[in-house]
Amino acid sequence: MSEIQKHFIQVVVENKFGVLSRVAGLFSARGFNIDSLSVAPGIDPTVSQMTIETQGDDHVVEQIVKQLNKLIDVIKVVDLSEFSFLCRETLLIRVNTARPGDREEAFRISEIFRARIVDSSPATYTIEVTGDTEKIEAILNFLKPLGIKEIIRSGKIAIAREEQHGGHRPSKHSIEGEYSHHR
Amino acid sequence: MKMSGAEMLLESLKREHVQHIFGYPGGVVLPIFDALFKDPSLQVVLTRHEQGAVHAAEGYARSTNKVGVVLVTSGPGATNTVTGLADANMDSIPLVVITGQVPTKMIGNDAFQEADIVGISRSCTKHNFLVRRIQDLPRIIKEAFYIARTGRPGPVLVDLPKDVIVDKGDFIYPDSVSIRSYNPTMQGNRWQIRKAAQAISKAKRPVIYAGGGIISSDATKELLDLVTLTNIPTTLTLMGLGALSGTHPRFMGMLGMHGTYAANMAIHHCDLLIAVGVRFDDRVTGKISEFSPHSKVIHIDIDPTSIRKNFHVDIPIVGDAKNILKDLIEEIKEINKPEPPSKDKLIDTWIEQVDEWEKEHPLTYEHDTDVIKPQYVIEKVYQFTQGDCIVSTDVGQHQMWTAQFFKFIKPNTWLTSGGLGTMGYGFPAAIGAQKAHPDKRVIAITGEGSFMMNIQELATVASLDIPVKIVILNNKYLGMVRQWQEFFYGGRYSSSFIGQSPDFVKLAEAFGIVGLKASRHDEVENVILDGFSRRGPVLMEFHVDPEENVFPMVPAGGSNIEMIFEAPEHRDDRKKRDSILTA
Ligand SMILES: Cc1ncc(C[n+]2csc(CCOP(=O)(O)OP(=O)(O)O)c2C)c(N)n1
Ligand SMILES: [Mg+2]
Numbered sequence: 001m002s003e004i005q006k007h008f009i010q011v012v013v014e015n016k017f018g019v020l021s022r023v024a025g026l027f028s029a030r031g032f033n034i035d036s037l038s039v040a041p042g043i044d045p046t047v048s049q050m051t052i053e054t055q056g057d058d059h060v061v062e063q064i065v066k067q068l069n070k071l072i073d074v075i076k077v078v079d080l081s082e083f084s085f086l087c088r089e090t091l092l093i094r095v096n097t098a099r100p101g102d103r104e105e106a107f108r109i110s111e112i113f114r115a116r117i118v119d120s121s122p123a124t125y126t127i128e129v130t131g132d133t134e135k136i137e138a139i140l141n142f143l144k145p146l147g148i149k150e151i152i153r154s155g156k157i158a159i160a161r162e163e164q165h166g167g168h169r170p171s172k173h174s175i176e177g178e179y180s181h182h183r
Numbered sequence: 184m185k186m187s188g189a190e191m192l193l194e195s196l197k198r199e200h201v202q203h204i205f206g207y208p209g210g211v212v213l214p215i216f217d218a219l220f221k222d223p224s225l226q227v228v229l230t231r232h233e234q235g236a237v238h239a240a241e242g243y244a245r246s247t248n249k250v251g252v253v254l255v256t257s258g259p260g261a262t263n264t265v266t267g268l269a270d271a272n273m274d275s276i277p278l279v280v281i282t283g284q285v286p287t288k289m290i291g292n293d294a295f296q297e298a299d300i301v302g303i304s305r306s307c308t309k310h311n312f313l314v315r316r317i318q319d320l321p322r323i324i325k326e327a328f329y330i331a332r333t334g335r336p337g338p339v340l341v342d343l344p345k346d347v348i349v350d351k352g353d354f355i356y357p358d359s360v361s362i363r364s365y366n367p368t369m370q371g372n373r374w375q376i377r378k379a380a381q382a383i384s385k386a387k388r389p390v391i392y393a394g395g396g397i398i399s400s401d402a403t404k405e406l407l408d409l410v411t412l413t414n415i416p417t418t419l420t421l422m423g424l425g426a427l428s429g430t431h432p433r434f435m436g437m438l439g440m441h442g443t444y445a446a447n448m449a450i451h452h453c454d455l456l457i458a459v460g461v462r463f464d465d466r467v468t469g470k471i472s473e474f475s476p477h478s479k480v481i482h483i484d485i486d487p488t489s490i491r492k493n494f495h496v497d498i499p500i501v502g503d504a505k506n507i508l509k510d511l512i513e514e515i516k517e518i519n520k521p522e523p524p525s526k527d528k529l530i531d532t533w534i535e536q537v538d539e540w541e542k543e544h545p546l547t548y549e550h551d552t553d554v555i556k557p558q559y560v561i562e563k564v565y566q567f568t569q570g571d572c573i574v575s576t577d578v579g580q581h582q583m584w585t586a587q588f589f590k591f592i593k594p595n596t597w598l599t600s601g602g603l604g605t606m607g608y609g610f611p612a613a614i615g616a617q618k619a620h621p622d623k624r625v626i627a628i629t630g631e632g633s634f635m636m637n638i639q640e641l642a643t644v645a646s647l648d649i650p651v652k653i654v655i656l657n658n659k660y661l662g663m664v665r666q667w668q669e670f671f672y673g674g675r676y677s678s679s680f681i682g683q684s685p686d687f688v689k690l691a692e693a694f695g696i697v698g699l700k701a702s703r704h705d706e707v708e709n710v711i712l713d714g715f716s717r718r719g720p721v722l723m724e725f726h727v728d729p730e731e732n733v734f735p736m737v738p739a740g741g742s743n744i745e746m747i748f749e750a751p752e753h754r755d756d757r758k759k760r761d762s763i764l765t766a
Contacts, residue, residue, distance in 0.1 A: 014364060017313070022305060029306045059491065066488040072310040072330060075364040177375040178490065178499040179368055 002058040006035075008087060011068055012076040015041055019073045023050065026071060034054065036089075037053040047075060051157045070085050083160040088129045090154040091139070096147035100125040102182040106146060113139045124149060141177030185351040188317050189218040190344065192281070193225060195324035198356050201252050203228055203243060203618050205236040209256025210296060211283035211345040228367035228647065230620055231639035233260050233610040237267025238637070241276045242612030245598050247572055247619045250277045257283040258296030261689050262303065263340075266605060268338045269307035273602025274422060275399055277336035279327045280308075280501040284344040287315060287359030301342050314344065317352040322513050329360040335486040336399050367485060369505035371500040379457075379481045380514035386455035386479075388533045389415045392438065395422030395601070396460015396484060403427070403594045406510035408457070412512060414530060416537045418446035420461055421586055429570070429590030435537060436546065439467040440737045444544035447743040448733075449537050450475050457561030459483045460504045463493040463679040464602065473742035483507050544735065544748065546587050552704045557581060557656045557727040560707055562586040564626065564654060567711050573616045575599065577609035577633030580662035583733045585628050597733060602757050607636030613651045614643060624715070629655040631684045631724075641694035644720040652715060653722040656685055658729045665720065666732050670751050691722035703727045 013019045020039060027034050036053040054064060061079060065146055068077045097103045097120075106125045115129035129139050136153070186194065192215060196204070205228045208216045219227055230236040233255045240251030255264055271278050285294040301313045310330050312323045320343075327339040397406050403426050410433050417427055418438040427434050435444035438450055450456065456478040461467070465735060468474040471493060481497040482489075483504055490499045492729040500507055548558045561584055567708040570590050575598035576582040582599060591597045598616060613627035634655055644651050652766055664679040691698030697717055701710040707725065714723040735746035 017315075018301065018305075021302070025305050063488065066490075070486070070488055072362065072365050091707060178487070179372065179373040179501050 003060075004057050005053055005081070006053065006055050007064075008080040008085065008156065009052045009054060009064065009068070010076075010078045010080055010158065011074060012042065013048050013050060013071075014073040014075065015046050015048045016073060019048065020050075022073060025163065026067055027052075027054075030063070030067060032060065036155040038157050042054060044118050045123075046098055053156050076120050077158075078160070080158050080160055085158050085160045087132055087156050087158040088130055089133065089136060089156045090119075090128065090134050092126060092152040093140070093143060094119075094126045094149040094151075095121060095143050096149060097125050102146055106143070108178055109139065109142045113142075115139060135182065186213065186318055186349040186354045187218070188314075188352075190318050191317070191352070191354050192324065192343070192348075193218050193222055193319050194354055195356060195376075196225060196252065197326045199250070199324070201250075202226060204252045204254050205230060205239045205243070206254035206262060206616065207233050207236055207256070209258075209260045209283065211285060211348065212254065212260075212343075214348050215254065215281075215283075215343075216639045227254075228614070230611065230614070231642050232637065233263035234266055234607065235614075235637050235643065237264045237278070237280065238270070238605075238611035239618070239640075240278050240280075240614035241267065241271050241274075241608070242575060242615030244271075244278060244615075245274075245398075245612070246274050246595050246616040248277075248399070248595060250279055250328055251615065255279060255280070256296070257300075258298045258751065258765060259298035260296075264300075264387050265303060265307065265342075265709040266603075266607075268304055268340065269568055270600055270603040270605045271338040272307045272309065274600065275336045276338065277331040277632065278338040279331050279475045280322075280340045282340060282342050283348070284313070284342045287344040288343045288346070290344065300340065306339050307338075308340050311340040311342065311343045314347050317347050317350040320347065320352075321354060321356045323359045324532055324595060325357050325360055326362060328732060329363065330362075334365075335396075344559065367503075368501045369485075369503045369506055369753050371483065371502035372609075373507050375498055375500045376507060376510045377514050379483075379677055380511055380518055381501065382455055382479055382481060382498060383413060383415075383457065383511075383515055387529055388453045388536075389413070389455040389530065390453040390478075391417040391447050391457045391459055392417050392420070392450065393417065393423050393426050393459045393461065394420035394461035397423055397426035398594045400460065400485070400504040401594075402460070402503075402505035402508055403680060405505055405512065407431075408512055409508055409515075412515060415457070416449055416532065416534060418442070418450065419749060420464070420467055420601070421599060423558075424586060425461070425591035425594045425598045425629050428592045430592065433534075435541070437586055439464075439507065439743070440469065440739070441587065441733050441735065442737075442743075443465075443541070443546055443587075444746060445540040446738070447746060448540045449607055451477075451744045452536075453478045456480045457483075459508065460485075461488040462486075465493070468494065469737045469745075470740055470741040473744075480559075528569075529664075532593045533681050544746075547729070548734075551728070554728040555701065555707055555725055557658065557725070557731055558584050558588050559704070560654065560656060560711075560725050560727065561585055561628065563707055563711050564628070565589050567715055568624060568626070570596075572626055573598065573613070573620060575609040575613040575616065575625070575627045577627075577629040577636075578606045578628045579633060580603045580658070580666065580731070580733050581628055581630045581633075581656040583663075584656075587639075588732075606633040608633075610634060610651070610653065611637050611640050611643075613653075614640060614649055617649050617651050625650075626652045626654060628654045630662060631655055631659070631687070632661045632681055634687075635684070636699040638690075640695065641691065641722075645695040648719055650719050650721075652720070655722065655724045656727050657684065657687070657724055658731065659684070660728050660729055662731075663733070665730070666736075669730070669732070671738070687722060687724045696720045696722060698722045698724070700724045700726070
């Protein structure tokens, strides 16, 4: 058995009523994990784009990809882990800035991480930051001493790097030739 | 001309060549039943429970390879279909189930007889639809039939809100279907097929393990051609019975938990496993790590998720079994061209070995004339019909004995609940099959436990004069449960004794059909002769040996070669019991 690894799966689905629950239901019914999920309409408004962060060994991920493909409303499934890819998430974080020097400190940290202060009240700043998981974890660590009031974290979104897209790397989720043609 | 949603539905069904609808009326679907009343070209089979309607549609579908159609009302009508949907989903039976729904504006308000059937049925249908606008109705019906019968078949549910049923609109029925996200792979990859043919030509101990997929894809001729060409010993799953004639010399019988000794031994010792239209179910494989341990594996299936779900595969081929077997046969012939006869010799000793296993432990039971042995009744029914009939069963010991002792000659003549194991399936399934085949003999073999689960359908056969013959093997127990309790739970028959069954003969008469009973061995033949020569529906009850067991048996979770042929000696045999409890 291969080891358990993190996978990012891009799913293009029909932008129809109930599709999200079909996808989510599939994961729960078959005991697959969803670590994060993000959904939004595509440029073509008849489709939706999902990025699902999941984990499993090769066998489990093969089943996830195949089971997703089997759903009638799913148009395309790509396991990004087969490519080199970029992953981003967004954090909205509200920190205390009541003590003297807090505002300056929050401002300094935001500069370092190229975060933006998007809202302020007499006692708080709300900071928006986008980045990969490492960056998000890092800014969180820096901001913690100020005292965190609230955190809202988006699901992750991911995209394959340009030169690799449509490349010739065969999917490791099906032995070559399992299908007569690729979907 | 404008048509109502109800009229559009019926017109769409006719375009799909539907003749029979299994159903039950209620509030929101009354406009549809009203339209049906005015249009006699669609025949409604009124069952006495919605579960019965779905199983009847399953029997109709399995015996014809056509799509079975069900029509029920919202709320409880819809929820009563769930067991049937799950059953059809497991066994890949094509159905279109139409449920009424409260008006779109009231959805979500806990309206009278509202149930979120699209949500409820999501995980037990191949797909489902909620029709929100009347102009979508014809297209959705077209897609529902297409999805139900293509690829790996399955049930599709269409939820029709009351306002859509009564709205009016223009009827435009699409000529064809194109769903961009749904394109089942039909043709197998030629290279893979060539590799499979080469493996087959080189194998010394090959086995074919075929299942329900052969029947769904109408590939029995191709399977027979392959067996004829290669002479490879063949076993069938419970769902596959009839895919190769039960009388064929290379047929080893069913495999798995209650499979034959020869089939399980052959699978264990083979060097090449040719799996076609099967999904390596746990009742087939037993302990998966010890299943067919020495073989190279070819797996042909239309559902990519079946491949490597439970078992490793060396040569996977996704596609329609009929197409792939055709291509495979061609490839084998191509390889054999230079020197054809040597092939047979290669596996001669293997065939002899299989024959030996068959002689070593044939399917058998202790003949006894003091009691009625259930297997004896099944043998007599087989002898009387010569297999020229459609047989359905319920779930339990009687199901396994029928699978073992009845010889299925043709496909689509064996109706049973395999994947879900649904007690209550058999009798309504027989009703559906009889509707599709009015001139054929249709027999429901059942147990006194299972029969009670859809016994209300006696009223259906009586009122519509559906000449199904019912054979009840009454052993006074939930026999399969009792057998496990005898073997693995120290003989503690907790809640499995159901001696207090009604008098089935009187009950049959109360429903208005003929009831016959045999309590002694020497009455069996007469009851069969009498019952089967009558024209209408007949119930035949046989009081059989209460503690008869199904053998061979692979204890759950055990390896398939650890078959037992008699009850375990020590009822508190720890090891066996532990293995069963953790299975
Ligand atoms: C709906 C349902 N409930 C429970 C079971 C579990 N179960 C499997 S076999 C069986 C006993 C069936 O008894 P009967 O119909 O009399 O058949 P027999 O085994 O005695 O031949 C039971 C309870 C089931 N398969 N289906
Ligand atoms: Mg019984």
